[in-house]
Amino acid sequence: MEKETKNFIEKIIEEDLRTGKYGGRVHTRFPPEPNGYLHIGHAKSICLNFGIAEKYGGLCNLRFDDTNPLKEEEEYVRSIIEDVRWLGFDWGDRLYYASDYFDRLYECAVELIKKGKAYVDDLSAEEIRRYRGTLTEPGRESPYRNRSVEENLELFERMRRGEFAEGEKVLRAKIDMASGNINMRDPVMYRIIKASHHRTGDKWCIYPTYDFTHPLSDSFEGITHSLCTLEFEDHRPLYDWFLDELELYHPQQIEFARLNLSYTVLSKRKLTRLVEEGHVSGWDDPRMPTIAGMRRRGYTPEAIREFCDRIGVAKANSIVDFELLEHCLREDLNKRAQRVMVVLDPVRLVITNYPEDKVEYLEAVNNPEDPMAGTRKVPFCRELYIEQDDFMEEPPRKFYRLAPGREVRLKHAYIIRCEDYEKDTETGRITTIYCTYDPESRSGATQQRKVKATLHWVSAGHAMDVEVRLYDRLFSVPNPDDKRQCPDFIDCINPESLKILKECKAEPSLKGASPGERFQFLRLGYFCVDPDSTEDNLVFNRTVTLKDTWAKMKEKFSQ
RNA sequence: UGGGGAGUCGUCUAAUGGCAGGACGGCAGACUCUGGAUCUGCUUGUAGGGGUUCGAAUCCUCUCUCCCCAGCCA
Numbered sequence: 131m132e133k134e135t136k137n138f139i140e141k142i143i144e145e146d147l148r149t150g151k152y153g154g155r156v157h158t159r160f161p162p163e164p165n166g167y168l169h170i171g172h173a174k175s176i177c178l179n180f181g182i183a184e185k186y187g188g189l190c191n192l193r194f195d196d197t198n199p200l201k202e203e204e205e206y207v208r209s210i211i212e213d214v215r216w217l218g219f220d221w222g223d224r225l226y227y228a229s230d231y232f233d234r235l236y237e238c239a240v241e242l243i244k245k246g247k248a249y250v251d252d253l254s255a256e257e258i259r260r261y262r263g264t265l266t267e268p269g270r271e272s273p274y275r276n277r278s279v280e281e282n283l284e285l286f287e288r289m290r291r292g293e294f295a296e297g298e299k300v301l302r303a304k305i306d307m308a309s310g311n312i313n314m315r316d317p318v319m320y321r322i323i324k325a326s327h328h329r330t331g332d333k334w335c336i337y338p339t340y341d342f343t344h345p346l347s348d349s350f351e352g353i354t355h356s357l358c359t360l361e362f363e364d365h366r367p368l369y370d371w372f373l374d375e376l377e378l379y380h381p382q383q384i385e386f387a388r389l390n391l392s393y394t395v396l397s398k399r400k401l402t403r404l405v406e407e408g409h410v411s412g413w414d415d416p417r418m419p420t421i422a423g424m425r426r427r428g429y430t431p432e433a434i435r436e437f438c439d440r441i442g443v444a445k446a447n448s449i450v451d452f453e454l455l456e457h458c459l460r461e462d463l464n465k466r467a468q469r470v471m472v473v474l475d476p477v478r479l480v481i482t483n484y485p486e487d488k489v490e491y492l493e494a495v496n497n498p499e500d501p502m503a504g505t506r507k508v509p510f511c512r513e514l515y516i517e518q519d520d521f522m523e524e525p526p527r528k529f530y531r532l533a534p535g536r537e538v539r540l541k542h543a544y545i546i547r548c549e550d551y552e553k554d555t556e557t558g559r560i561t562t563i564y565c566t567y568d569p570e571s572r573s574g575a576t577q578q579r580k581v582k583a584t585l586h587w588v589s590a591g592h593a594m595d596v597e598v599r600l601y602d603r604l605f606s607v608p609n610p611d612d613k614r615q616c617p618d619f620i621d622c623i624n625p626e627s628l629k630i631l632k633e634c635k636a637e638p639s640l641k642g643a644s645p646g647e648r649f650q651f652l653r654l655g656y657f658c659v660d661p662d663s664t665e666d667n668l669v670f671n672r673t674v675t676l677k678d679t680w681a682k683m684k685e686k687f688s689q
Numbered sequence: 690u691g692g693g694g695a696g697u698c699g700u701c702u703a704a705u706g707g708c709a710g711g712a713c714g715g716c717a718g719a720c721u722c723u724g725g726a727u728c729u730g731c732u733u734g735u736a737g738g739g740g741u742u743c744g745a746a747u748c749c750u751c752u753c754u755c756c757c758c759a760g761c762c763a
Contacts (some may be wrong), residue, residue, distance in 0.1 A: 197763085309691095365758090445694070447695070531724090
């Protein structure tokens with residue numbers, strides 16, 4: 131049993147539980163804006179919020195932060211619900227929308243006006259910006275700042291009724307134009323947007339901003355711990371201010387560092403650009419770090435959750451090695467994926483002493499890690515395919531596979547010996563390898579000789595042609611966000627992030643595999659059936675390679 | 690030259706006054722009908738300078754570096 135270590139948020143919660151701060155309740159929420167697809171960074175937040183609720187016997191709400199009709203779409207709501215559910219979390223009947231609170235929010239705004247804590251400003255966006263001051267100089271008060279409560283009430287009501295044009299007026303909180311914290315320099319609470327909203331339609335033409343909406347939504351829902359990312363640290367005084375001024379139930383905002391992953395980007399803006407400029411095939415392109423992309427690639431929810439567990443939660447910015455993600459993936463897939471044999475880059479191999487028309491059905495273990503997975507029969511005959519990579523005319527030291535005069539085992543079958551080979555004189559490519567087999571060496575036979583290597587293979591007469599898409603990391607540098615390395619991150623896209631292989635040779639048991647099914651292609655990696663598959667053209671996505679010490683050695687030799 | 694945060698092995702993260710630990714990566718070995726899996730071992734770290742203390746990653750102090758904020762985005 132590993133010693134449990136608590137992150138700083140859990141420590142705060144346990145302290146609150148101990149002191150009875152929220153009456154022993156723990157209630158969190160995951161509050162996405164429906165303006166894009168969820169990615170692995172969101173998964174961290176989802177696992178944190180739902181995980182903490184579960185750990186402390188509390189609840190976690192799913193709430194759409196939909197206060198900006200210009201950017202939000204139903205399509206994103208749909209995908210977010212699907213993705214959170216796929217990750218394995220349940221919000222019961224607590225699916226909420228900030229737009230559900232528009233009426234109450236409006237009432238709260240009116241109350242602040244009545245208290246003299248909010249005012250309607252006629253300054254233009256540009257003027258407001260200039261009045262705001264800079265990071266080092268204080269701002270100036272708007273000439274409209276001291277309107278009477280009555281006038282503010284009337285103007286705000288007229289804003290709601292649509293009597294003003296977009297940008298003509300805003301409602302602002304009256305706080306402190308000289309504050310060192312720019313968020314406190316009379317932040318905008320309501321702006322006029324004459325667009326129809328995906329849920330409220332044309333009921334409203336004024337929409338509350340995030341800063342005003344978020345604390346109140348948390349409060350309305352009885353959230354205890356409102357977990358968000360570091361960039362909102364500066365907003366916490368404002369979060370507190372609204373709740374205090376309105377004398378509402380007051381949740382506690384706690385900030386943590388968002389996830390960064392090496393060799394990828396996780397900003398919505400950049401992901402959107404990848405999709406819109408066609409650098410990837412869509413939000414669910416298997417190279418995308420989106421949940422939808424990872425799902426299509428063959429990731430499991432379990433692997434993603436394990437990853438989120440292991441990266442921890444802290445307040446320091448960091449970039450997690452993608453190797454940790456791959457480790458979690460392999461660890462999970464190793465336990466569950468059925469093994470099959472597929473030859474990606476085939477070369478013909480003839481067993482000269484094997485009868486011309488004989489076929490044997492050899493028993494193959496489906497998953498050595500899982501005895502319950504059973505066995506299957508794999509056809510074996512005189513003519514087979516093996517990988518081009520598994521044969522070398524002049525093998526270097528440490529190459530254990532097939533070469534002239536060498537012996538290897540064919541997995542689940544016999545030991546063979548290479549007697550001869552043919553090659554295309556023009557391309558230098560090996561066309562046929564001739565071997566003899568040892569009939570006494572069949573798998574499972576009692577007396578076994580040892581050979582250095584075991585190869586996967588497919589019977590030529592029974593093989594099924596399939597398409598395989600080999601995916602690699604989307605970017606060729608560890609940190610595509612680094613402007614010094616990538617002035618434009620698009621230029622750091624890995625040109626070899628996708629390689630499509632047609633006419634790969636698969637063992638016949640794969641026939642009828644359906645989209646989403648995951649397999650280990652023996653010695654190669656984990657693959658999953660892509661939805662692009664048709665009856666006669668199965669398409670596999672490479673989820674992740676197996677760890678490959680030989681590939682690593684080759685790389686070192688070549689350096 | 691305002692305000693808010695953060696600095697611990699290559700990476701992520703524990704240890705809050707008492708032996709700097711774990712995971713990933715890397716390296717070496719064992720085992721293996723997957724060069725997979727598994728197992729074993731090894732390596733490397735408290736940003737810097739002062740101070741308090743028997744004892745400091747932890748407390749005090751000065752310095753350095755990095756991140757966030759000037760949307761009517763979230």
